[in-house]
Amino acid sequence: MNSYFKFSIGLFIGLLSFFSPRAFALTEVVIEIKDHLFYPQNVVVPAGKKVRLTFINFDDSPEEIDSFSLNREKVIFAKSKGSIYIGPLTQGEYPFFGEFHPNSAVGKVVVKEQEEKPDAH
Amino acid sequence: MLINTVVLFLRDTLPIFLLLSVLLALPGVSRLSLVWRIASLLVTAAMTYSYLGVISQLAEGAGFELLKSLLLVSAWIGICVLVICPFSKRNFIRMGITLLVLGIGLPNSLHFMVYFVSGLTQNSDSTLLFLGTTIGLGISISIAILLNIALTHFVSHKATFCFTTLFVAAQVANIALLLEQIDIFPAPQQVWDSSHIVSDNSEYGHLLNALIGYEATPSMSYMMLFIFTLVVPNTIAATRKRIPALWQQVEVTQ
Numbered sequence: 376m377n378s379y380f381k382f383s384i385g386l387f388i389g390l391l392s393f394f395s396p397r398a399f400a401l402t403e404v405v406i407e408i409k410d411h412l413f414y415p416q417n418v419v420v421p422a423g424k425k426v427r428l429t430f431i432n433f434d435d436s437p438e439e440i441d442s443f444s445l446n447r448e449k450v451i452f453a454k455s456k457g458s459i460y461i462g463p464l465t466q467g468e469y470p471f472f473g474e475f476h477p478n479s480a481v482g483k484v485v486v487k488e489q490e491e492k493p494d495a496h
Numbered sequence: 497m498l499i500n501t502v503v504l505f506l507r508d509t510l511p512i513f514l515l516l517s518v519l520l521a522l523p524g525v526s527r528l529s530l531v532w533r534i535a536s537l538l539v540t541a542a543m544t545y546s547y548l549g550v551i552s553q554l555a556e557g558a559g560f561e562l563l564k565s566l567l568l569v570s571a572w573i574g575i576c577v578l579v580i581c582p583f584s585k586r587n588f589i590r591m592g593i594t595l596l597v598l599g600i601g602l603p604n605s606l607h608f609m610v611y612f613v614s615g616l617t618q619n620s621d622s623t624l625l626f627l628g629t630t631i632g633l634g635i636s637i638s639i640a641i642l643l644n645i646a647l648t649h650f651v652s653h654k655a656t657f658c659f660t661t662l663f664v665a666a667q668v669a670n671i672a673l674l675l676e677q678i679d680i681f682p683a684p685q686q687v688w689d690s691s692h693i694v695s696d697n698s699e700y701g702h703l704l705n706a707l708i709g710y711e712a713t714p715s716m717s718y719m720m721l722f723i724f725t726l727v728v729p730n731t732i733a734a735t736r737k738r739i740p741a742l743w744q745q746v747e748v749t750q
Contacts, residue, residue: 425683436614439607443696446684446713447677450560450610452549457557460679475611477500 401427403458408432408451411476418482421489423463428484431456438480442471445484462486501615501628502635503702508608510636510706511667512601517640518660521647525593533597540598541605545613548606558678564603565671571599572668572725575661579729579736600667639703658730665726666709672717684715 402421407414408430420426432438432451439450440459451457461469464486473480516534519525544551552560574595581588615625647656675681691712694700704710709722 425679427679436618437610439611443691443712446673446711446715448673449677450552450607452552452610455549455553455557457552459677460683461677463683474504475500475614 401425401460403427403429405429405431406482408434408438408473408480410434411438411473411479413473413480413482416482417485419485419487420462420464422466422486423489425460425462427458427460429456429458436475438476439474440471441474442469442484444469445471447471448474497615497619497624498628498631501611501625502632504611505608505629505632506635507702507706508604508611509632510639510702511604513636513640514643514663514706515596515600515667517644518647518656518663519593519596521644521656522660523653529590529593530597533594534601536594537597537601537605541602541609544602544606545609548610555678558680561674561678565674567599567603568668568671569599570595571664574599575664575729576732579732596664600664643707657733661726661729661733662708664729665722666705666707668725669709669718669722672715672721676715676717681717684717687714687716687719689713 402424404418404420404426406418406428411434418428430438430440430449430451432453432455435453437450437452439448441448445461445464447459447461449457449459461484464484466486466488469484469486471482471484516530519530520527548560550559551563555562574592577588577592577595581592612625612629616622619625647659651659672681676684689712694704694710694712696702696705696712701710701712711718714722
């Protein structure tokens with residue numbers, strides 16, 4: 376029993392070490408969804424860093440954020456918000472779109488070198 | 497809206513049809529047993545849908561991802577139960593099939609329900625929504641029938657079993673993506689990029705993803721989870737050396 380207990384503790388600590396700690400001072404970018412459009416449409420984030428994208432949906436209907444290049448997919452329900460973590464990414468543009476309104480809800484994450492501060496356009 | 501509905505239907509519900517196709521190709525799994533489970537799945541999905549908004553806000557907005565991850569884990573437990581339990585323990589076998597159907601069916605059906613109900617409430621004319629759903633249903637059924645014919649007529653039971661574990665591993669490996677995006681798994685390290693060969697958003701990309709878990713840019717976590725969930729049931733089956741024969745003995749009728 377004692378060895379099982381030790382093994383469990385060891386396994387737990389091992390699993391904890393596998394998880395990344397919720398980043399200290401993570402860069403957060405807020406994107407609003409209004410009338411099936413993203414505000415802002417383009418967001419600039421630093422290269423090589425993990426970033427939290429928070430989507431706030433002001434619409435009366437849900438929206439599903441999808442990005443093939445970022446490998447992300449998340450439903451944001453009506454009048455609610457949700458976050459996804461992206462990165463660290465290399466320089467480039469990573470488009471995303473609203474799966475339920477793909478013609479209007481489009482945006483992209485622009486990844487630039489670190490010295491440029493994260494900003495929203 | 498028509499094309500979007502077809503695309504979303506295929507993305508969300510094709511895995512369910514493929515699962516049914518694969519299960520029907522296994523000796524011993526009857527249609528009746530699956531009909532009963534599909535009915536249970538639909539009822540459970542309808543009940544869960546009403547709480548989805550609340551669930552999604554749990555755990556700092558990661559509730560839906562955690563729910564889907566739990567369901568996918570239960571699907572993997574289901575395939576392991578099918579491998580481990582001797583067929584004499586029919587209740588366990590039934591439980592294994594139920595876990596598979598609910599574990600893979602529920603997350604996918606909930607996704608499409610969100611879109612479908614949203615489309616119904618937003619648009620006064622839902623003709624395109626229903627038409628798209630019907631077309632998607634036709635395509636899904638066609639692919640499922642073709643897969644079932646291929647598995648039952650052209651390959652051995654052992655190959656069918658291996659494909660079943662591959663299919664389940666492909667679904668379960670999505671846990672890595674879900675946990676990466678809510679920052680529980682470590683930041684993704686891309687293993688390769690084959691999007692210039694088959695892109696994730698192409699028709700082949702969708703189909704291969706549903707069938708064998710193809711990702712154009714898989715992360716290390718995804719690959720590790722995929723391999724783990726594939727190897728474990730196959731290793732158990734290989735060491736026991738009785739899986740195909742086992743499913744030939746008795747039919748699961750409930």
